[in-house]
Amino acid sequence: MKWAEELLVETRETLRVLPPLEGTPPELAEFQRGSLIEQKVVSRKDYLSDTWCHMNASRASRPFTFRSWSVEAPGRACTFCPGSEALTARDVDTGGDTLRLGDHPWGLRLFPNLYPWLQGHQNIVETSSHKFTLGELDAEEEVRALRVMRELSLRFLAGGLFPVIFKNQGFGASIFHFHWQVGALRRPPTRIYREMVVADSFAHRWGLNMFDAIIEAERARGVRLIVETSTLFVLAPFAPRTNGEVWLICKGPMVNLGQCREEDLSSLAALLVDVLKALNSELRVENLCVALNQVPEDPAYRLHLKVLPIKSWAGAERGLEEYTVEVPPEQVAAALRPVLGGRRFVSASKP
């Protein structure tokens, strides 16, 4: 697997600092050698881009440092709750929702985003019930939302547009009530475009789909694999941009939701819900984004979901696109694996 060296690019350095005049902080004592504190830094390149992730090994030995923001107190009036429908934008053609499933209360609503920045920008509110934690997510509600996303994706693709689908949950969402945003761009989203270029060049060089290669390389190592089903491969990626980042990669050849069968949508919804619940219960993640990565046509690409817990990105990340994480992906996978039932995939530790 010569290509694996290209996928798992890692550098290791030892950085040295003088301890403070008053003495070494206790958590760094074990890294002290003589009058210097030595700390190992592991830097890794993302499989699909030139994005680098930096991990300080001494930080990684500390307990998890997931930070939680209290985002909403129960009892506030909500724009997306039943009874507030008149506060949301109305569809030009129907004079109301683009789609509403169920009556009292409705089960799902699809309506225009009041502040659009995408072509055909709409909100899918997947449940009428106002939920407060990711632990309340429901697979049935999510599969219904995925069906609507598939329909909209097909419509955008038929019009020569790139579908854009994402979800903001908790901190970062302007409205807390669970919802997805769906729309389209006239060109590929920036990150997806970068990934397509890399995946195309990888396929050209090795005659192999890059996502299949990632799956094979990570299955062989086992340490970042969380769970694998007949249709999906779930892993903590080699070079995450945020603590607790998780990817769900479709194993089939599909590159967009439009190519998914009903059973593909069901398994995707069920596993996504399980992953989000596990992030919530095991790592106390409350605030996150989910991005659906799809393209119209490209055998070198693959439909996948990226789950990105919210972490405060500062100068290095925002200004320079150099990412630091405190929790290594191996630790994330080890925390989620038992809950998601992937124990049998644990194997010897290799970088």
Ligand SMILES: [Zn+2]
């Ligand atoms: Zn609500």
